[in-house]
Amino acid sequence: MTTITVSGAVAGTVGATTQEPMPIPSAPTTQTTRRTSPYAVGAVAFARPRRLAVRRDPTVLTEALGRVRGLAQLSANWDGEDAVPIASGAITHAELLLREVICKYPLLDRSLRPFFLIGRPDGGVQVEWRVDSRSVEVDVRPDGQLSYLFVDRSGEAPRFHENASASRSEAIDVITHVAIAPYRA
Amino acid sequence: MHEDVVAIGDDDDLYRLIFPDFVRDGVISSAAYQRSRMPDPAISVNLARLTTIEATLAPQAGRGHYLGVLPAAIPRGLGLTVEHDPIPGNIAHALIRGATTKAVCEQLAFATRLTGHRATLTD
Numbered sequence: 001m002t003t004i005t006v007s008g009a010v011a012g013t014v015g016a017t018t019q020e021p022m023p024i025p026s027a028p029t030t031q032t033t034r035r036t037s038p039y040a041v042g043a044v045a046f047a048r049p050r051r052l053a054v055r056r057d058p059t060v061l062t063e064a065l066g067r068v069r070g071l072a073q074l075s076a077n078w079d080g081e082d083a084v085p086i087a088s089g090a091i092t093h094a095e096l097l098l099r100e101v102i103c104k105y106p107l108l109d110r111s112l113r114p115f116f117l118i119g120r121p122d123g124g125v126q127v128e129w130r131v132d133s134r135s136v137e138v139d140v141r142p143d144g145q146l147s148y149l150f151v152d153r154s155g156e157a158p159r160f161h162e163n164a165s166a167s168r169s170e171a172i173d174v175i176t177h178v179a180i181a182p183y184r185a
Numbered sequence: 186m187h188e189d190v191v192a193i194g195d196d197d198d199l200y201r202l203i204f205p206d207f208v209r210d211g212v213i214s215s216a217a218y219q220r221s222r223m224p225d226p227a228i229s230v231n232l233a234r235l236t237t238i239e240a241t242l243a244p245q246a247g248r249g250h251y252l253g254v255l256p257a258a259i260p261r262g263l264g265l266t267v268e269h270d271p272i273p274g275n276i277a278h279a280l281i282r283g284a285t286t287k288a289v290c291e292q293l294a295f296a297t298r299l300t301g302h303r304a305t306l307t308d
């Protein structure tokens with residue numbers, strides 16, 4: 001049996017059928033060595049067992065995706081006026097949009113919580129963000145095509161910008177523009 | 186023109202039924218004025234003076250629709266037409282014609298006020 005020793009600590013055993021968790025090597029501490037920083041212990045620190053970081057979706061994203069999945073359950077005539085069920089293409093592209101925009105700016109996740117996340121009678125999905133006097137509503141059509149309407153009511157007269165055929169990156173730009181507005185000087 | 190058709194004045198109020206999900210915290214989504222692919226080119230409303238709140242809400246009984254009220258002057262100010270269009274069973278039916286953009290639908294929704302009345306909801 002071969003043992004490997006690192007800095008005087010048993011780091012592992014070659015040939016063993018099971019491996020015990022790697023013991024934390026004792027740092028070469030003496031009375032004169034004091035930790036002033038977690039990085040001050042030197043190279044032996046790298047021998048610590050590393051945990052894999054578990055990636056968690058922001059809460060806002062989890063909520064939004066749950067609402068999108070809820071829309072997928074709507075049956076025909078869900079609005080009482082002959083609306084069609086929400087198309088799977090609209091669901092998929094709405095999820096992609098939400099994932100991308102919320103994960104791109106995780107620190108803005110509260111501002112990026114959709115105000116409206118609703119089905120459209122044509123089988124699409126409409127997502128709307130509102131921050132102060134600005135809003136943007138993005139329509140995800142049944143085939144996944146995006147369009148948006150940006151509204152700014154901060155001035156005397158409202159301003160509108162409508163894009164009937166937008167790319168996802170264009171939609172994300174205008175969404176983040178609305179979300180970031182309160183943080184600008 | 187049908188003999189029962191009446192002129193709609195700017196000071197007339199129009200009732201619009203609004204699906205519950207299209208209202209949040211008193212705010213009405215532009216979706217309330219959209220139907221199929223894009224903005225509804227002929228938006229169904231009821232002329233308030235020819236009907237009642239109860240009669241307008243009745244077709245959506247059990248669904249919890251809100252009732253919004255919109256002065257006829259608003260769509261006209263946006264360049265739309267408002268005309269009486271009585272249909273069998275609903276003498277108060279009227280149409281707002283010409284809404285072709287989401288921006289127009291947003292302005293209609295923005296100007297619509299909730300009456301505080303809702304259709305009944307079933308469990």
